[in-house]
Amino acid sequence: MRCMAPARTEPADDTAADTDLPPAKPSLRERKKIQTRQAIRRTAYRLFEKQGYDATPVDQIAEEAEVSPSTVFRYFPTKEDIVLTDEYDPLIEETLRQRPPNEPPVTALREALYSSIARIYQADAAETLQRIRLIREVPALRGRMSEHSAETAWLLRRALAERTGRAEDDLELRIVTGAMLGALMEAMYSWVDTGTAGTLEDLRALVTRALGVLERGLTL
């Protein structure tokens, strides 16, 4: 397979994360869309688990989810996006903005990441675990993930720039966000490595240690 770089125009529209259930009942059409989205993703996850990511063509996912292949691509611009859908960035950003403005930036970042991670994990623990496992094991997904985290870094940078009054492309800011994301990524992978069942507490502890290392200036 390959992974060209398509327009990459995420829908990013109204279709809410299928993990939160707002009490307001959307129209029948909307509900069907959410159902279809879930069906595709669930089917995909099941097949990936059974026979592997690469060995699972989109056509098969479509067939077993009982939709046409075109529909799959309408919901997920790329096969990778079936795994990597994350609307987490706005969540992180919002959480970060709610931190007291006088708080030191790294602390604010740490706390924001803490609560974001907790919320993401609690939304669907099993699926989150499987997702991270897939990301770690499938090179294409890892690549796409890091690609995405570059955007996250940019977002964090903007937020930090606002806080500190520095320019958005300030080198020190770039370094800080790059280092934090790099460290956190390792913590994540380390988390899924520790046995099969990572718990939220484990994750918190790992993140704490990771950020601790950063704050101590990478001393061992």
Add this chain to the structure above:
Amino acid sequence: MRCMAPARTEPADDTAADTDLPPAKPSLRERKKIQTRQAIRRTAYRLFEKQGYDATPVDQIAEEAEVSPSTVFRYFPTKEDIVLTDEYDPLIEETLRQRPPNEPPVTALREALYSSIARIYQADAAETLQRIRLIREVPALRGRMSEHSAETAWLLRRALAERTGRAEDDLELRIVTGAMLGALMEAMYSWVDTGTAGTLEDLRALVTRALGVLERGLTL
């Protein structure tokens, strides 16, 4: 296009980097292989520059380089690899091993990275610049690059583990390498951002500042 995850079995064999010219004259066959490799890459870079990465099909590269499409894929397992060939990891590793063993790990890493970067840059400055520019601008390449730097991180980790006597999968070690690579990546991007002509001195300065931020515990 897409980017599945093929066997990813890099040739990684004898074909030396086309940048260094060892005095020993290899056989005619070997020389032809190197020529072909260079021809493909040069043609590709020229076309990428002219019409963009995504807008340049492999078939066109093959045609203009006067080889068959199959040959292109024989030399570079994926289109991305035409840009991302780097045999730098062994270089970094060797340089790192040559540092005095009693040197503090982060210092050793810094010095090893310094000289490696300098050597890579000096081998072919123009091409290096164009490569980094491409990596920054093409999402697929960025993704693949970070994927690769995960391997580099692993390599660094092993070297550090040796030095410090820690386990290879030690969390702190992962954090340190992850953070350093994250920070260095940002420094690189920042380097190509500053005007069109990044100089080696600029790069050194950026790396110094980046590692300085890390050593100060991400204080701004």
Add this chain to the structure above:
DNA sequence: ACCGTCCTGACAGTAACTCTCAAGTGGGAG
């Protein structure tokens, strides 16, 4: 019940690979 809008499936087309096989070239042995 009607009608415009949104959604879906069928289909054709592009491009990145992958595999196989036959023909050509290099290099060493005699």
Add this chain to the structure above:
DNA sequence: CTCCCACTTGAGAGTTACTGTCAGGACGGT
């Protein structure tokens, strides 16, 4: 110099991830 084996190349067919178009059907308000 010649013969032969090993390596390399080109050609072609096949798979898979997408992309765009178009017609039919369902939804939802009037």
